[in-house]
Amino acid sequence: xxxxxxxxxxxxxxxxxxxxxxxxxxxxxxxxxxxxxxxxxxxxxxxxxxxxxxxxxxxxxxxxxxxxxxxxxxxxxxxxxxxxxxxxxxxxxxxxxxxxxxxxxxxxxxxxxxxxxxxxxxxxxxxxxxxxxxxxxxxxxxxxxxxxxxxxxxxxxxxxxxxxxxxxxxxxxxxxxxxxxxxxxxxxxxxxxxxxxxxxxxxxxxxxxxxxxxxxxxxxxxxxxxxxxxxxxxxxxxxxxxxxxxxxxxxxxxxxxxxxxxxxxxxxxxxxxxxxxxxxxxxxxxxxxxxxxxxxxxxxxxxxxxxxxxxxxxxxxxxxxxxxxxxxxxxxxxxxxxxxxxxxxxxxxx
Amino acid sequence: xxxxxxxxxxxxxxxxxxxxxxxxxxxxxxxxxxxxxxxxxxxxxxxxxxxxxxxxxxxxxxxxxxxxxxxxxxxxxxxxxxxxxxxxxxxxxxxxxxxxxxxxxxxxxxxxxxxxxxxxxxxxxxxxxxxxxxxxxxxxxxxxxxxxxxxxxxxxxxxxxxxxxxxxxxxxxxxxxxxxxxxxxxxxxxxxxxxxxxxxxxxxxxxxxxxxxxxxxxxxxxxxxxxxxxxxxxxxxxxxxxxxxxxxxxxxxxxxxxxxxxxxxxxxxxxxxxxxxxxxxxxxxxxxxxxxxxxxxxxxxxxxxxxxxxxxxxxxxxxxxxxxxxxxxxxxxxxxxxxxxxxxxxxxxx
DNA sequence: TAGCGTTATGCTCAATTTGAGCATAGTTAT
DNA sequence: ATAACTATGCTCAAATTGAGCATAACGCTA
Numbered sequence: 060x061x062x063x064x065x066x067x068x069x070x071x072x073x074x075x076x077x078x079x080x081x082x083x084x085x086x087x088x089x090x091x092x093x094x095x096x097x098x099x100x101x102x103x104x105x106x107x108x109x110x111x112x113x114x115x116x117x118x119x120x121x122x123x124x125x126x127x128x129x130x131x132x133x134x135x136x137x138x139x140x141x142x143x144x145x146x147x148x149x150x151x152x153x154x155x156x157x158x159x160x161x162x163x164x165x166x167x168x169x170x171x172x173x174x175x176x177x178x179x180x181x182x183x184x185x186x187x188x189x190x191x192x193x194x195x196x197x198x199x200x201x202x203x204x205x206x207x208x209x210x211x212x213x214x215x216x217x218x219x220x221x222x223x224x225x226x227x228x229x230x231x232x233x234x235x236x237x238x239x240x241x242x243x244x245x246x247x248x249x250x251x252x253x254x255x256x257x258x259x260x261x262x263x264x265x266x267x268x269x270x271x272x273x274x275x276x277x278x279x280x281x282x283x284x285x286x287x288x289x290x291x292x293x294x295x296x297x298x299x300x301x302x303x304x305x306x307x308x309x310x311x312x313x314x315x316x317x318x319x320x321x322x323x324x325x326x327x328x329x330x331x332x333x334x335x336x337x338x339x340x341x342x343x344x345x346x347x348x349x350x351x352x353x354x355x356x357x358x359x360x361x362x363x364x365x366x367x368x369x370x371x372x373x374x375x376x377x378x379x380x381x382x383x384x385x386x387x388x389x390x391x392x393x394x395x396x397x398x399x400x401x402x403x404x405x406x407x408x409x
Numbered sequence: 410x411x412x413x414x415x416x417x418x419x420x421x422x423x424x425x426x427x428x429x430x431x432x433x434x435x436x437x438x439x440x441x442x443x444x445x446x447x448x449x450x451x452x453x454x455x456x457x458x459x460x461x462x463x464x465x466x467x468x469x470x471x472x473x474x475x476x477x478x479x480x481x482x483x484x485x486x487x488x489x490x491x492x493x494x495x496x497x498x499x500x501x502x503x504x505x506x507x508x509x510x511x512x513x514x515x516x517x518x519x520x521x522x523x524x525x526x527x528x529x530x531x532x533x534x535x536x537x538x539x540x541x542x543x544x545x546x547x548x549x550x551x552x553x554x555x556x557x558x559x560x561x562x563x564x565x566x567x568x569x570x571x572x573x574x575x576x577x578x579x580x581x582x583x584x585x586x587x588x589x590x591x592x593x594x595x596x597x598x599x600x601x602x603x604x605x606x607x608x609x610x611x612x613x614x615x616x617x618x619x620x621x622x623x624x625x626x627x628x629x630x631x632x633x634x635x636x637x638x639x640x641x642x643x644x645x646x647x648x649x650x651x652x653x654x655x656x657x658x659x660x661x662x663x664x665x666x667x668x669x670x671x672x673x674x675x676x677x678x679x680x681x682x683x684x685x686x687x688x689x690x691x692x693x694x695x696x697x698x699x700x701x702x703x704x705x706x707x708x709x710x711x712x713x714x715x716x717x718x719x720x721x722x723x724x725x726x727x728x729x730x731x732x733x734x735x736x737x738x739x740x741x742x743x744x745x746x747x748x749x750x751x752x753x754x755x756x757x758x759x
Numbered sequence: 760t761a762g763c764g765t766t767a768t769g770c771t772c773a774a775t776t777t778g779a780g781c782a783t784a785g786t787t788a789t
Numbered sequence: 790a791t792a793a794c795t796a797t798g799c800t801c802a803a804a805t806t807g808a809g810c811a812t813a814a815c816g817c818t819a
Contacts, residue, residue, distance in 0.1 A: 071483055073421050073528060131515070133421055133526035138516045163513040163530050165481070166488045176483035178423060178528075180513050249738055333795075351778070353797075374795025375785040388599055397777080683766075701807070703768075724766025725814040747806080 073131045075143045076181040076301070078161065078308035079153065080202070081188035082325045085212075087202040087341040088188065089305060090151065091124040091297075092195035125298035126305065127151065127197065128179070143182055151197040157185040157324040162307050164300060183308045185324040202309065203344075205294045205302055208251075209263060209309065211345045218292055219251070223275065227251065230273045260344055263310035267303060278302060313343055317396040320361055323382040329365045331377040332356060339395050347397060355397055361386055423481045425493045426531040426651070428511065428658035429503065431538035431549060432675045435562075437691040438549040439655060440501065440541065441474040441647075475648035476655065477501065477547065478529070493532055501547045507535040507674040512657050514650060533658045535674040552659065553694075555644045555652055558601075559613060559659065561695045568642055569601070573625065577601065580623045610694055613660035617653060628652060663693055667746040670711055673732040679715045681727040682706060689745050697747060705747055711736055 079090035129146035136142030140158055147153055165178040191197045203210040207218050227247045234240040244253075250265040252258035270276045270293065277296035296302065315321050322338045336352050356362055362380035370376045429440035479496035486492030490508055497503055515528040541547045553560040557568050577597045584590040594603075600615040602608035620626045620643065627646035646652065665671050672688045686702050706712055712730035720726045 071421070071423050071481065073423065131421065131526070131528075139513070160512060162510060163489070165530070176481070178481075178530075180515070180528075245738055331796090348779070349795095350780085350797080350799090354777095370786080372795055373787075374793080375787095375797085377796060388595055681767090698808070699766095700768080700770090700809080704806095720815080722766055722815080724764080724816080725768085727767060 071176045071178060074177070074179045075129050075131055075139065075146075076164075076179045076304060077127050077129075077143055077147055077155075077184050078181065078305055079127065079147070079151075079155065079184045079186060080308070080312065080325070081186050081199060082338045082341050083188050083199075085337050085341050088199040089202050089205075089308075090127060090153070090191065090197055091200045092127050092150070092197050093124055123296050123298045124200070125301040127195070131180070139180060140182070143184075147184070149193070150195060151191045151193045153186060153189060153191060155184040155186050157321065159183045159311075161304070161311055164304065166300075181304045181307070183311055185321060187325065187327060200295075202305070205297060205305055206263070206267065206309065207292070207294050208266065209260075209344050211258070211260070212340055215258075222290060222292055223251065223270070224253070226273055226275050227253070227269075261310060261313050263306050263313065264303075267306035271303070276302065309342075313396075315394070316343055317394040319394050320382070320386060322395055323361075326382075329367060329379040329381045331369050331372065331379060332362075333372070333377060335362075335380075335395070343396055351397060352395070356395060359386070361395065421526045421528060424527070424529045425479050425481055425489060425496075426514075426529045426654060427477050427479075427493055427497055427505075427534050428531065428655055429477065429497070429501075429505065429534045429536060430552070430658070430662065430675070431536050432688045432691050433538050433549070435687050435691050437552040438538065439552050439555075439658075440477060440503070440547055441550045442477050442500070443474055443546045473646050473648045474550070475651040481530075489530060490532070493534075497534070499543070501541045501543045503536060503539060503541060505534040505536050507671065509533045509661075511654070511661055514654065516650075531654045531657070533661055535671060537675065537677060550645075552655070555647060555655055556613070556617065556659065557642070557644050558616065559610075559694050561608070561610070562690055565608075572640060572642055573601065573620070574603070576623055576625055577603070577619075611660060611663050613656050613663065614653075617656035621653070626652065659692075663746075665744070666693055667744040669744050670732065670736060672745055673711075676732075679717060679729040679731045681719050681722065681729060682712075683722070683727065685712075685730075685745070693746055701747060702745070706745060709736070711745065 077090075081088050081090075127147060127150055129143065129150065131139065131142055136145060139160070144155055144158065147155060159182065161181040161183045163178060163180045165176065188199065191199070208216050208223060210216060231240055231243045231247060234243050246265075246269060247253050248256045249259075250262055250269045267276070271278065275290065275293050277291070277293070278300070294302070297305065312321065316339060322335060322342070325338050326335060332353050333349075335356065336347055336349065339352075340347055360383060363383050365379045365381050367379040368376045369379050427440075431438050431440075477497060477500055479493065479500065481489065481492055486495060489510070494505055494508065497505060509532065511531040511533045513528060513530045515526065538549065541549070558566050558573060560566060581590055581593045581597060584593050596615075596619060597603050598606045599609075600612055600619045617626070621628065625640065625643050627641070627643070628650070644652070647655065662671070666689060672685060672692070675688050676685060682703050683699075685706065686697055686699065689702075690697055710733060713733050715729045715731050717729040718726045719729050
């Protein structure tokens with residue numbers, strides 16, 4: 060019993076995606092490639108046409124950028140992770156350090172041809188920024204250029220007041236009955252912290268999905284017939300559901316930040332405490348209180364002095380530290396996020 | 410460029426697995442089915458033989474139990490989640506409430522025939538316990554019967570002292586060089602809290618994987634040629650890597666417990682505070698301090714009085730509460746775990 | 760019916776953690 | 790020299806957490 064319909068391989072295609080993250084100074088970046096693979100193309104007829112023909116009309120407008128994608132080669136790689144490392148290296152030259160499975164995306168409609176289901180297992184990868192090159196013209200793009208409302212380091216992003224809040228208000232009041240209006244308002248409150256509700260930096264995916272539903276992000280055009288015009292101020296669009304994947308990655312990373320010392324994966328061997336703080340801020344999207352940040356880091360003994368001194372700080376020289384890898388052993392659950400500093404508010408108020 | 414080898418569908422089979430959790434009184438349970446599908450059978454020759462022939466020799470020993478498994482039907486279900494809900498209902502009659510994607514397992518060797526890769530997307534489902542019936546003889550099995558070392562509610566589980574610690578010691582000293590001995594000791598310390606290192610209730614997967622590697626769990630037999638004899642005191646074996654999936658689920662759930670109010674998914678509409686505490690303890694595997702637990706729950710306003718009173722408590726009657734669903738809206742990140750109470754220690758010491 | 764076992768519930772208190780800010784120390788640029 | 794800037798030490802109040810005392814209210818049994 061229970062054996063009916065087991066072999067479901069018909070019409071399922073499986074691939075791997077990676078959100079590769081690096082931080083340059085204060086700018087968090089992700090690796091993107093131009094013109095993701097044809098099989099992922101939104102236009103079904105285009106896909107059919109291109110199924111066999113490798114060469115493509117180069118004068119045609121190139122598709123939107125996307126995150127790196129690679130096949131799962133059942134024969135070649137022992138584990139999914141190894142497979143991903145292999146093709147990522149082949150495609151971009153990058154040797155990834157930290158790698159973690161993110162989510163498996165497989166809703167129908169991800170890719171247009173409904174009969175054929177496309178499954179992709181997405182990973183989050185952290186690396187120090189390196190030169191990239193290879194097929195697909197990989198390059199580092201600022202993470203927040205895709206999700207501009209997520210960066211609160213200089214106060215609340217303008218796009219909120221200018222675009223998002225008005226659109227949300229319209230969306231709320233455009234709901235049919237009263238009951239649905241209440242539900243819509245509630246969702247908007249939670250996701251974007253309307254009326255007194257505090258902004259929750261971790262609800263990245265909620266926010267993206269709400270904007271998608273409201274029709275504010277460009278990708279929405281493809282799947283829902285809303286009149287609302289997509290707007291580039293609301294972030295660069297990406298291929299398919301890649302922006303959703305990228306949002307998922309940011310949410311996961313922000314969550315992890317507070318209980319695992321992941322920030323160090325993005326830093327060189329030795330660094331100043333401010334540099335560390337800037338990386339954490341870049342990812343969490345908000346400013347932190349400097350003295351308390353140091354206290355946290357030093358009390359938890361996440362770092363140790365190298366004895367070296369960094370002089371090009373722009374002020375008093377700073378000690379250089381290195382990550383104490385032992386903490387991965389000792390206390391398995393410490394991270395480096397804490398309360399907001401004042402800077403963001405100040406920057407906003409004056 | 411970059412389009413080579415995209416269509417990797419050859420030899421990949423995709424299915425969905427669910428770890429369905431319920432709590433009866435103080436016993437956390439998961440739903441298991443007998444004799445998981447043939448395609449997942451460990452023995453390659455058996456699989457080949459059974460590929461087409463549905464009927465099987467019923468006198469042959471039945472395979473080990475496993476968690477429910479179902480195909481991904483590309484045509485029928487819009488999302489993976491809906492698909493899972495559908496076949497789970499068909500197979501067991503259960504209507505799942507909370508459902509969350511856990512992990513996608515796809516290492517080669519999960520299933521014997523190496524040429525054919527088997528991918529499964531595992532989900533965690535929470536439900537109130539209900540009668541089950543259907544194909545595959547589903548039934549509720551105590552979760553800790555598969556992972557006995559995880560239940561510390563009555564003090565450190567015996568199996569640690571009796572089996573695990575000695576085996577770990579042997580494993581450590583049996584390592585070739587000194588360096589590898591140190592690494593082994595370190596791993597054992599982190600996972601099982603040897604020498605002063607505290608036991609970390611969340612490292613469920615670390616522990617399972619270490620036991621697997623050491624050859625202590627029965628499933629290890631199939632993949633590694635160790636002499637160590639598998640031992641049923643170390644938990645009931647499951648089919649394939651299902652015990653790993655179950656360990657992953659426990660780890661995820663324990664983690665979630667502390668920052669999301671998931672425990673309520675397992676409780677009836679109204680409940681006493683002790684009942685709630687018992688559920689949390691059942692999942693986290695440790696005793697909690699009663700007064701502080703109430704304080705936490707009440708201060709965070711996770712519950713509200715129903716006005717009713719439960720009299721069959723065995724002592725003074727208790728007020729009945731219900732979950733305040735609004736908290737899902739208000740503060741998105743509260744849970745109900747805290748420090749250990751004394752009971753576990755006491756139970757152990759006397 | 761008094762006493763015991765059992766669970767419920769209120770309250771206290773010290774230790775620790777967290778949030779915020781003051782003050783001083785070294786550098787470089789003007 | 791002084792302004793601007795970053796580094797670093799230290800304080801202090803508020804909030805949270807860990808532990809335990811005390812009392813209430815029920816069923817059962819001697």
